[in-house]
Amino acid sequence: MNQTDEKVIGVVGGAGPFAGLDLLGKILQETLAETDQEHLTVISLSQPNQLPDRTAFLLGQTAENPAYAIFNQLQQLERAGAAIAAIPCNTAHAPPIFDVVMAQLQAAGSQIKFLHMIAETAQHIRQQYPRLRRIGVLSTTGTYRAQIYPDLLEPKGLTTLVPDKQLQTEVIHPAIYHPHYGIKALGRHAQRAREGLLQGVENLRQQGAEAVILGCTEIPLAIPETRLDELIVIDPAVILARALIREANPLKLKP
């Protein structure tokens, strides 16, 4: 493939901004390149004040569906030249949001290829770990309640496990969202959030999980490990980064 045939990658980066940054870093890390010029073209639009909170919508705390903002930002990326795009936010993949984005894109005649992070993750697990049966998921309460992972993984013969409800609402969700110690506020330096998330991992392990999906793109900032003892850690943002490179130019995907 000639460099000029490479497709331009667009990233809806504001959901949240640290997760957007993390995806951009993962795209660079997964690209085969020795010089600046060998890297892919990536346009990132981080416009968080125009992107309503995804969990707040799914929980009915606001009527404003973030789908319209995501669609708008995808259109801006397409006008700027992006041919493929993604949003590194698990909760945005809940059908009440994602399906509306897809319908809007279709109605507008958009040509952009909008990847589905969680479908990519489900496919990756099936190919990479065909023997896995019991998978734990750590996520926001929006993703938890919307059942995004169970709905995509269980038809593939996988059992999904989640933390019990109290742990979810009192520890896991605040680890992501708390204005003082949450990852959305502190990025990589959220130590107390890490401790809460590791409690979640322990809870999933006790339920028999063989692997754990970091099902919110903020979580890998606090848990960068790819293994936690014998537990496999699956980061959908890495899988998404690799899917974007595969679509832009498969020859540049690191083996």
Add this chain to the structure above:
Amino acid sequence: MNQTDEKVIGVVGGAGPFAGLDLLGKILQETLAETDQEHLTVISLSQPNQLPDRTAFLLGQTAENPAYAIFNQLQQLERAGAAIAAIPCNTAHAPPIFDVVMAQLQAAGSQIKFLHMIAETAQHIRQQYPRLRRIGVLSTTGTYRAQIYPDLLEPKGLTTLVPDKQLQTEVIHPAIYHPHYGIKALGRHAQRAREGLLQGVENLRQQGAEAVILGCTEIPLAIPETRLDELIVIDPAVILARALIREANPLKLKP
């Protein structure tokens, strides 16, 4: 200032891509925000295969002035809504490049405010460290030969020190550019590059430097410290991130 009065930040991110990513991270780290929605709007265009190498041009190894690509990318950012912009690449600030970009912007009637990273750094040093006299600079050979830092710092009464020529060409420049162990190839994981750069720091210390400027935006990836023993480490990318926030919305600049 109302959120709607905030200006949109544009980043020419492909020079190199890891440095672009690093600037985006520094903008987030230096912004006062507890939620996603409080962060500023940032558009990053990383189009490295359209951005010729800056040092290669300054050394006469190519006739292609990267100024035209930078101008073109600034125009794309302006069309996408950016009101202020910057390029996190010290070498791009050499007058044979930067002055041509400015002339092109003026000729095109551009309204974008294109910040000058090295002028911002010079001003920062004067305000923050008024007693400093002897400042070492680590950089690419392009920045080294173009005398960008001496030309801006010496009129302010500062003496600039650089590594001796052999160390510059055999150790410092390869630490940035080497296709196998350089920072442009490996990002944050360039351990051998770090060792070479620390040799440069030691050389500057022996010459009497009281501070050292990481005068290539790849260098802070390998030297994240803000102090090295008694030596002050100055990172122009942090200063640029803060200048962009100041221009976008000064109320969101961390104290």
